[in-house]
Amino acid sequence: MKTDSLEIIDLRSDTVTKPCSAMRDAMARAEVGDDMVAEDPTVNRLQTEVASYFGFEEALFVPSGTMSNQIAIKTHTQPGDEILCDETSHIYTWEAGGPALLSGATCRTLHAPGGIIGLDHLAGKIRPANQHYVSTRMVIVENTHNRGGGCVHPIEGFRELRDWTRKNNLILHCDGARIWNAIVASGVGPKEWASQLDSLSVCFSKGLGAPVGSALLGSREFINRARKFRKIFGGAMRQAGILAAGALHAFQNNIERLKEDHANASKLAKIIQQTPGLELEYPNPTTNLVWFKVKPDFATGDQFLAALKKEGVLVSQTGPQICRAVTHLDFPASKIPDFEKAIQQAVKIVGDMWK
Ligand SMILES: Cc1ncc(COP(=O)(O)O)c(C=O)c1O
Numbered sequence: 410m411k412t413d414s415l416e417i418i419d420l421r422s423d424t425v426t427k428p429c430s431a432m433r434d435a436m437a438r439a440e441v442g443d444d445m446v447a448e449d450p451t452v453n454r455l456q457t458e459v460a461s462y463f464g465f466e467e468a469l470f471v472p473s474g475t476m477s478n479q480i481a482i483k484t485h486t487q488p489g490d491e492i493l494c495d496e497t498s499h500i501y502t503w504e505a506g507g508p509a510l511l512s513g514a515t516c517r518t519l520h521a522p523g524g525i526i527g528l529d530h531l532a533g534k535i536r537p538a539n540q541h542y543v544s545t546r547m548v549i550v551e552n553t554h555n556r557g558g559g560c561v562h563p564i565e566g567f568r569e570l571r572d573w574t575r576k577n578n579l580i581l582h583c584d585g586a587r588i589w590n591a592i593v594a595s596g597v598g599p600k601e602w603a604s605q606l607d608s609l610s611v612c613f614s615k616g617l618g619a620p621v622g623s624a625l626l627g628s629r630e631f632i633n634r635a636r637k638f639r640k641i642f643g644g645a646m647r648q649a650g651i652l653a654a655g656a657l658h659a660f661q662n663n664i665e666r667l668k669e670d671h672a673n674a675s676k677l678a679k680i681i682q683q684t685p686g687l688e689l690e691y692p693n694p695t696t697n698l699v700w701f702k703v704k705p706d707f708a709t710g711d712q713f714l715a716a717l718k719k720e721g722v723l724v725s726q727t728g729p730q731i732c733r734a735v736t737h738l739d740f741p742a743s744k745i746p747d748f749e750k751a752i753q754q755a756v757k758i759v760g761d762m763w764k
Pocket residue numbers: 472473474475476499500551555584586587612614623
């Protein structure tokens with residue numbers, strides 16, 4: 410992005426990336442067919458490759474991560490069921506009440522630091538079978554957990570959750586919009602994560618850099634039922650292979666390079682940590698999300714972000730003082746000095762406001 414002569418550094422999200430020319434070529438050349446009748450060869454190939462990578466029986470290509478999570482909830486629950494999830498989870502906080510609207514399901518939120526739900530958070534949370542209560546049906550985890558500083562769940566914790574949910578006849582779903590970052594940061598392979606889960610949602614349009622697309626993964630029986638809800642929710646498309654080709658290119662080329670985003674995020678975190686007036690929310694980010702606070706005695710988030718924007722850097726804001734910078738495919742390490750300079754200048758601009 411460019412305004413006047415200033416080259417903008419856009420760190421609002423890893424969703425702001427633009428397809429590179431190789432991805433655009435792959436999309437332009439994609440073999441296509443009618444995916445409503447499962448005849449799009451590129452969609453079919455993407456679904457087969459991604460299912461096999463995670464060791465699930467099947468995958469279903471859908472337009473967005475939100476739709477993928479909501480189809481999972483709809484497929485797993487009945488109206489009047491309850492979901493256990495962290496209070497800062499995407500499905501609860503940023504999907505506009507989808508579980509209530511689309512599935513008639515309630516969410517019981519847990520307070521799990523960093524969004525890392527453990528057995529201690531779940532203890533006593535299953536409702537008794539009694540006419541007064543909703544029926545506890547599923548647990549949803551998010552890996553990496555966005556509002557938890559992009560932290561990775563410990564795999565041992567995933568195993569405990571699987572055992573506990575199975576023992577209690579509950580479903581375990583993972584919002585894995587950034588599961589790729591968890592795989593690369595932890596060194597724990599895709600099948601190891603997936604084998605603990607009943608279903609998994611993954612996004613190609615975050616760190617992997619595709620313009621559109623997510624996939625829902627699970628057993629053949631689950632995906633067959635989910636397909637009907639994809640249709641009802643308006644997500645069944647026709648020559649969707651053009652989109653799937655972008656997702657396939659992202660999946661085949663852009664997983665390992667996430668390491669660079671993680672290293673860049675660590676460097677941004679260090680810069681932020683050394684900046685007076687700013688404070689990291691999560692001191693040592695291990696993936697690509699850097700959450701930080703503008704200290705209230707220094708400035709409001711609005712004031713600081715406006716000054717930063719003048720210096721050509723965009724970050725996002727989710728509360729009066731809370732900000733997030735996200736590294737991605739279109740932010741090379743060579744831009745880090747520019748980021749540092751912009752932060753220093755923005756601090757000076759805000760400081761001068763009080764003179
Ligand atoms: C953790 C998480 N889950 C799900 C989503 C939803 O994805 P989409 O924007 O494709 O609906 C996002 C979006 O940023 C996310 O961060």
